[in-house]
Amino acid sequence: xxxxxxxxxxxxxxxxxxxxxxxxxxxxxxxxxxxxxxxxxxxxxxxxxxxxxxxxxxxxxxxxxxxxxxxxxxxxxxxxxxxxxxxxxxxxxxxxxxxxxxxxxxxxxxxxxxxxxxxxxxxxxxxxxxxxxxxxxxxxxxxxxxxxxxxxxxxxxxxxxxxxxxxxxxxxxxxxxxxxxxxxxxxxxxxxxxxxxxxxxxxxxxxxxxxxxxxxxxxxxxxxxxxxxxxxxxxxxxxxxxxxxxxxxxxxxxxxxxxxxxxxxxxxxxxxxxxxxxxxxxxxxxxxxxxxxx
Amino acid sequence: xxxxxxxxxxxxxxxxxxxxxxxxxxxxxxxxxxxxxxxxxxxxxxxxxxxxxxxxxxxxxxxxxxxxxxxxxxxxxxxxxxxxxxxxxxxxxxxxxxxxxxxxxxxxxxxxxxxxxxxxxxxxxxxxxxxxxxxxxxxxxxxxxxxxxxxxxxxxxxxxxxxxxxxxxxxxxxxxxxxxxxxxxxxxxxxxxxxxxxxxxxxxxxxxxxxxxxxxxxxxxxxxxxxxxxxxxxxxxxxxxxxxxxxxxxxxxxxxxxxxxxxxxxxxxxxxxxxxxxxxxxxxxxxxxxxxxx
Numbered sequence: 001x002x003x004x005x006x007x008x009x010x011x012x013x014x015x016x017x018x019x020x021x022x023x024x025x026x027x028x029x030x031x032x033x034x035x036x037x038x039x040x041x042x043x044x045x046x047x048x049x050x051x052x053x054x055x056x057x058x059x060x061x062x063x064x065x066x067x068x069x070x071x072x073x074x075x076x077x078x079x080x081x082x083x084x085x086x087x088x089x090x091x092x093x094x095x096x097x098x099x100x101x102x103x104x105x106x107x108x109x110x111x112x113x114x115x116x117x118x119x120x121x122x123x124x125x126x127x128x129x130x131x132x133x134x135x136x137x138x139x140x141x142x143x144x145x146x147x148x149x150x151x152x153x154x155x156x157x158x159x160x161x162x163x164x165x166x167x168x169x170x171x172x173x174x175x176x177x178x179x180x181x182x183x184x185x186x187x188x189x190x191x192x193x194x195x196x197x198x199x200x201x202x203x204x205x206x207x208x209x210x211x212x213x214x215x216x217x218x219x220x221x222x223x224x225x226x227x228x229x230x231x232x233x234x235x236x237x238x239x240x241x242x243x244x245x246x247x248x249x250x251x252x253x254x255x256x257x258x259x260x261x262x263x264x265x266x267x268x269x270x271x272x273x274x275x276x277x278x279x280x281x282x283x284x285x286x287x288x289x290x291x292x293x294x
Numbered sequence: 295x296x297x298x299x300x301x302x303x304x305x306x307x308x309x310x311x312x313x314x315x316x317x318x319x320x321x322x323x324x325x326x327x328x329x330x331x332x333x334x335x336x337x338x339x340x341x342x343x344x345x346x347x348x349x350x351x352x353x354x355x356x357x358x359x360x361x362x363x364x365x366x367x368x369x370x371x372x373x374x375x376x377x378x379x380x381x382x383x384x385x386x387x388x389x390x391x392x393x394x395x396x397x398x399x400x401x402x403x404x405x406x407x408x409x410x411x412x413x414x415x416x417x418x419x420x421x422x423x424x425x426x427x428x429x430x431x432x433x434x435x436x437x438x439x440x441x442x443x444x445x446x447x448x449x450x451x452x453x454x455x456x457x458x459x460x461x462x463x464x465x466x467x468x469x470x471x472x473x474x475x476x477x478x479x480x481x482x483x484x485x486x487x488x489x490x491x492x493x494x495x496x497x498x499x500x501x502x503x504x505x506x507x508x509x510x511x512x513x514x515x516x517x518x519x520x521x522x523x524x525x526x527x528x529x530x531x532x533x534x535x536x537x538x539x540x541x542x543x544x545x546x547x548x549x550x551x552x553x554x555x556x557x558x559x560x561x562x563x564x565x566x567x568x569x570x571x572x573x574x575x576x577x578x579x580x581x582x583x584x585x586x587x588x
Contacts, residue, residue, distance in 0.1 A: 125419070129423030130419050132468075133467065134463060135419075159488040167428070167474055173427065173471075180467075180482060180484075183484070185486075186482050188474060188480050192477040193479040
């Protein structure tokens, strides 16, 4: 058997189209234009690429996009003042501070200053707490993307055995909460787990989010399982070039799994699309409108 | 084999003694008397019993105990004003609002009004979020008690396979976070999980927190496993009396497990003792002192 390859690029573009259609609707019916403010501190090239991509996709979805670029040596109080201004700005429904921040800034203090209602990255403790408590919350974008990709294969995740490998704040831990909300039975494994291959082999749904190239091997996968690979690792390749690989040994897993995400072209495609979803959701919630159908 | 019975009463009394010793120390070294304020709304008899027990144990530990009793028809604003006063009061380091509240009050609004630094019940979204994020936090008392009871059997939980049956905000979900912090591999199961007996039979540590009398049977338990029973269910008994049973079929599990908590006399004993731990921790944190050794 060869697994079905889950096309993250296609699913993300369909999701963006649904967001754009909903944006048209809330503009028409409610006179509301969702707005996303992205704050970039310094000039890290990778961060600049991400911010440009967010800017472009936000505009393509019909939303307002606000970009704020501050010098790397900005005073923490000045950044906090900008966030306070964005918190008050009625045209802004989502605020994203691009991470990582320069070391002179205290990331936790900055994140905590964002109005939780506008925290479209889902990183404020209040959102993490609401998510952990099973309440409606803005959830981090990458785990949200993982759920949407899984649901492109399984209409319902109820009662399925899922394993999440990796317990980071950005992916593993919130993903566990989202899977619980979908009524999956969830095991969370990590570097201290014993006999990971055996744990993994029991799972109908495998989420690899450890940042170790090709760690999850083909013989760890239960035949027919769905494999979602969150890892993006850059390895040296021929002629001084590099190549991207995930946390799953793709070719091996492809021969065993029922469905699998590629790297690149899988989870990575979903993150910005889910940011747009969160911005739309935040805008509707702030205006007391029903949650959008995306 | 007959399991060792984990003596919650003894472990709780040892814990209270350690708290009392630390209270003596911080009084002497730092002139600090930890203080707990308990707010009771209405006159529910069970809540009155709990509040009295907390009051007594707080005083026995050498802490200041403040009791506030409000009528069942108190206005929400008046309750919020009391909480604001307790938030400001430097003699108060822990604030506990006894639940459940009368239906006229909005529980989430009340809990959210408590200063997270004084939220010794660990219910504020900020504490739930910090716990879910793997940061230092005040955690709910019952899950904390479960961990302490487990550690009376296992010096380290690293790499052990744990199953938490039940995903409530008060017990199951925070317990998962605490077990992750102890480096256990954690599976969280619930009413929608398939083949629960088989999932359970793989676990070195079993936590039953579903509120279904004797649901977990002896043949679900891996020989030698440690079983922590969070359930407290009251069943009719002979001559119009009632008896307490847990979520585990105790006699059956006793014959298979390595160690097991009884009901009563197990987890239930730990909750107030852990409230004292949290109050002491909160007092030290508020005063910038190192975490107490309890």
